[in-house]
Amino acid sequence: MRAIIGVLDSFGIGSLPDADRFGDTGANTFARIWEGCSNAPRGMMQIPNLMALGLGRAAHLVDPALPAFDGMTAQGLFGAAQELSKGKDTPSGHWEMMGLPVEEDWGYFPKTVPTFPAELTEAVIREGKLPGILGDCHASGTEIIEQLGEEHIKTGKPICYTSADSVYQIAAHETHFGLERLYELCHIVRKLVDPYHIGRVIARPFVGEKRGQFQRTGNRHDYATPPYRPTVLDVAKTAGREVVGIGKIPDIFAHSGVTQEIVAHGNEAVFDATIAQAKSAPDGSLVFANFVDFDMLYGHRRNLIGYAEALEAFDKRVPDLAAALKPGDLVVFTADHGCDPTWTGSDHTREHIPILAFGPGIAPGPIGIRTTFADIGQSVAHHLGLNPMPVGTSFL
Structure with a gap:
């Protein structure tokens, strides 16, 4: 009896009741991709395995x-969940689904230029023994590297920027x-931003020698504040x-509670590692x-077609995971927030997340709209025979 959780990072299924506080009323990552593909020359998105697990019905x-x-x-339990946490960021979503809203x-940095407090930058x-920093603003990572990459190489000044998330990002x-x-x-x-209650510092390494050639690499690292x-x-x-913990999971939890860390860059590598664990984990x-x-x-x-194609590629791997399961196993596919590729800007969107749960012996059916992501963690604890968490209700 094991539990496997797969987070489709940012795959929301419709704005939350309080989305107006974030300017996200009407955002819907799944719906906009589904509709966008249906209206595009490429035609309808083909994700039969996720739909068979109840994704469409959960979105409805x-x-x-x-x-x-x-x-x-x-063919599985299906539903959605609302977020109790006050943000729409990665740590909040992951921590809450593991029982910690x-x-x-x-803390957030203002949409001003400069965005960072002068004393923090100093x-x-x-x-850091630096000649200075570049950026000091809200920005898209790929765009600011394109704009400032050559100056960074010339001056040795790292590119520092933020977003609507509680984050200090450093590209070099x-x-x-x-x-x-x-x-x-x-x-x-990481230590310097603790007084500002910043959730993450993110290393954003890149390569390339000039504008048009710069590319971020898979050597990203997140330095998160530990769960409290x-x-x-x-x-x-x-x-x-x-x-x-596979992929960036160990970083998100500041390596707390993880006994084995598996580095995997990209969805295919993460899926390979997940299937390998389904075959071998005790x-x-x-x-x-x-x-x-x-x-x-x-x-x-904001690449709708690319998002759809990534979902299709993920969907094709679902049967491989199902085939590797053992009696008593539970799989939960979910998300941590939204990121509607048709929305303005480049930030996350405040959305419900899907819950698709399946495995040998898991009876299918609806589980409704849950009032907290923590119901996932409570269900996992129940399934594995662990002590119950203080927040959340099992859907098993």
Whole structure:
């Protein structure tokens, strides 16, 4: 009996009741992709396995304007969840689904230029032994690297920027600046931003020599503030279970509660690692994987067709995972927030997340709209026979 969680990073299914606070009323990552493909020359998105698990029916629960998809007999439990946490960021979504809603607001940097407080920038330059910084604004990562990459190489000044998330991002060239130097700088900045209650510092390494050639690499690292109370991961680890974090999961939880960390860059590599764990992880294990490409490559870049094609590629791998399951296993596909590729700007969108749960012996059917992502963690704890979490209700 094991539990496998796959987070389709940013795959929301409709705006939350409080989306107006974020300017996101009407955002719907799934619906806009589904409609956009249907109206494009390429034709309807082909994700038969996810739809058979109840994805369309879960989306209809949130947005009745969508087709009911009731002609399909669901092969798993399906529903949606609302977020209690106050943000629309990666740590909030992941922590809450593992039983730890973020009860206080994160700190954010204002949409001004410069965006960072002068005393913080002075400390970053001083402690990091830097000639200065570039950027100091809200920006899309790919765009600001394109704009400032050549100046960065020439001056040695790292590119520092933020977004609507609680984040301090540092882009630097892997060889001209140095990958290990970038990581060391992020460790320094992690401590410096703690007084501002910033959720993450992110290293954004890139390569290339001139404008038009710059590309971010897979050597990204997130330096998150640690969870302030135990999550399901910690509970499982304390109980002597194997807790496998795949992709950026260990970074999101500041490596808390994880017994095995598997580095995997890109959705295909993450899926390969997840299937390998489904074949080999011992009884009682919790396997947790983040499929980052949906968010990083397509949602933030507002690439609807690319997002659809990534979903289709993911969908084709679902039968491979199902074939690797053992009696008593549980799989949950979900998300951590939205990132509607038709929305203005490049930030996340405040949305419901899907819950698609299946496995040998898991009876299919609707589970409705849950009032917190933490119902996922509570269900996992129940399935694995762990002590219950203080927040959430099992849907099993």
